[in-house]
Amino acid sequence: MAGEPVNVNEFQELARQVLLKMYYDYYTGGAEDQQTLKENVEAFRRITIDMSTAILGYKTSAPIMIAPTAMHKLAHPEGEVATARAAAASDVIMGLSYMSTCTVEEVASSCDAVRFFQIYVYKRRDITALMVQRAERNGFKAIILTADTPRLGRREADIKNKMVAPQLKNFEGLISTEYVNDNGSNIEALAAGTFDASLCWKDIAWLKSITKLPILIKGVLTSEDAIKAVEVGVAGIIVSNHGARQLDYTPATISVLEEVVHVVQDKVPVFFDGGVRRGTDIFKALALGAKAVLIGRAVVNGLAAKGEHGVKQVVEMLKNELELTMALSGCCTINDITTSHVKTDKEIYCRM
C-alpha cells in the first residue's frame, strides 16, 4: 500500500503485515464459517441512499429540475440542446424557456429528457397558443406558466449594457423579437412590446381551454396566491421570485416556502427555486415541504463554462452533495426528510 492509510480497511492490511499470523487471526476472525462476519459488512453495502422521486408522475433521479432560463446560446453555441442532453444524462427534468434560442423541435429531437415548457403570455395570444401546441406535439409533459413577469423588473445592469434581444428562432416568421431601445435594455423593450401586462387569474382558464397538459404556476410567494392557484386548478405551484430579477424587496423564497406548503395541504405539489447552490440548500427546501427544486443560474454557469458536460457536472455535484447531506442526517429516501431536520429563523426568533 503506497502512502498513509486513508480508511479503516487499509489499517487491516497494515496490521496483517506487522502481526504474527496467530494474533492477526485472533483479532480478525469470527465463528465457524464466518458467514455473519462477512454479512455484518455486506449488509451495510446493500443499504443505499435513494434520491429518486417523481415530479407530476415522471420519474427523476433526484428532486432537482433545470429551471427555465432564457437564451442559452448566449452562454454556449449549442444552447438549450446541450442543457437538455445534460438533463437526460443525469436523468433530471428539463424546463425549457419560452425565450429559448434553440427551437422547441430542436430540443425535443436532441434527447429523451422529460421536458416541461415554460410560457410567457404574449399580447398576441394566437402565438402563445401556437407555442403551447408545438410543445404538446413535441412531447413536452407540462406547461409552466410564469406569473411574475407581466412586465419586466428593472434590471439596471441590462439598462447600462443596452442588453441585446436577439431574434428568437421559435418565433421566426411569427413575430419579431429583435427590439432596439437605444436608451436602455432591449430585453426590457422586447418584454414591453410582446408580453401581455394584463395577465391575471382568468388566463389560467384560457390556458386550460387550449391544452390538456398539466399547468404549473411559477412565481407564487404568498398563501393567498397559493390558495387561489389551487382553486383555479393548477397541477402544481412553484414558489419563486424569478431568481430576484423581478421585484426587489420581495422576500427570499426559502422564507415563504413553509407558509405556501402549509395552506396547499398536499392538494398539489409545491416546488421551489431561488438561491439553490448546495445540496444542503436542496435538503432544507425539501425539509420545508418542497417536492423538488429548480436550478437557474448554477446551470447557466455550468453551460457557459463547459457546455453539456458543465451542466451535467453542476447537476451531479448538487446530487452528490444532497446524497451526503441525506447520509449524514440519517435519511435513506427523500420521504425521510422532514421539518424536524431544520430550524428556521421563525423558530429561533420565537425562543428569543
Ligand SMILES: Cc1cc2nc3c(=O)[nH]c(=O)nc-3n(C[C@H](O)[C@H](O)[C@H](O)COP(=O)(O)O)c2cc1C
Ligand atoms: C439568466 C436568467 C434567465 C431567466 N429566464 C427565465 C425565463 O425565460 N423564464 C422563466 O420563467 N424564468 C426565467 N428565469 C428565472 C429562473 O427560472 C428561476 O426562477 C431562477 O433563476 C431561480 O433562481 P437561481 O438562479 O438562484 O437558481 C431566468 C433566470 C435567469 C438567471
Ligand SMILES: CC(C)CC(=O)C(=O)O
Ligand atoms: C428574456 C427575458 C424575459 C427572460 C427572463 O425571464 C429573464 O431574463 O429573467
